[in-house]
Amino acid sequence: MKTRLKLFILAFICLLLTACSSAESEASEGAYVVTEDQAVAAIKNYCYINFPEVKEKEGSDDYTVYWDVSTNEDNEIVVLFRSYTGAEMRYYINPASGETYVTELVPGIIDEEQRTEESFNVKDYFPD
Numbered sequence: 214m215k216t217r218l219k220l221f222i223l224a225f226i227c228l229l230l231t232a233c234s235s236a237e238s239e240a241s242e243g244a245y246v247v248t249e250d251q252a253v254a255a256i257k258n259y260c261y262i263n264f265p266e267v268k269e270k271e272g273s274d275d276y277t278v279y280w281d282v283s284t285n286e287d288n289e290i291v292v293l294f295r296s297y298t299g300a301e302m303r304y305y306i307n308p309a310s311g312e313t314y315v316t317e318l319v320p321g322i323i324d325e326e327q328r329t330e331e332s333f334n335v336k337d338y339f340p341d
Contacts, residue, residue, distance in 0.1 A: 247308045247335060249282045249290055255338040256280070256292040256304050256313075262338070270297040301326075304335070311336035 247255075257280065261268045270276040276297035285291050290306040301318045303326065315331040317323060 247290060247306060247311055249284065251339060252290045252292050252304075252306050252308075252335060253280055253282045254340050255335045256294065258340050259304075259333070259335070259338040260294060267296070273297075306335050310334070 281293040292304040
């Protein structure tokens with residue numbers, strides 16, 4: 214009888230530890246959500262790395278470059294980058310996972326927003 218009681222207590226402790234571990238894991242995953250400020254900083258960093266001329270043009274009085282951020286009705290963070298070429302790139306970010314996809318609109322050339330093949334995780338581009 215004592216052996217059964219010890220096995221029951223041991224099994225109960227194992228279940229309790231497993232439940233606590235999974236609750237902690239879920240809490241830590243849910244606690245780390247990308248903010249709008251982090252999203253803009255990461256997208257700027259992404260553009261500076263992949264399109265180095267952007268940083269140079271951004272500081273110039275000869276070109277119009279701007280960034281805007283909002284959250285849409287699907288709770289995606291949307292970072293709009295208006296390039297010095299006039300193209301409008303929108304980066305749609307899932308705040309929980311960081312997964313990002315890109316659309317492009319070029320007034321007078323591509324008049325409807327079109328999804329590009331670009332996708333990445335915005336968390337990979339958080340500035341240091």
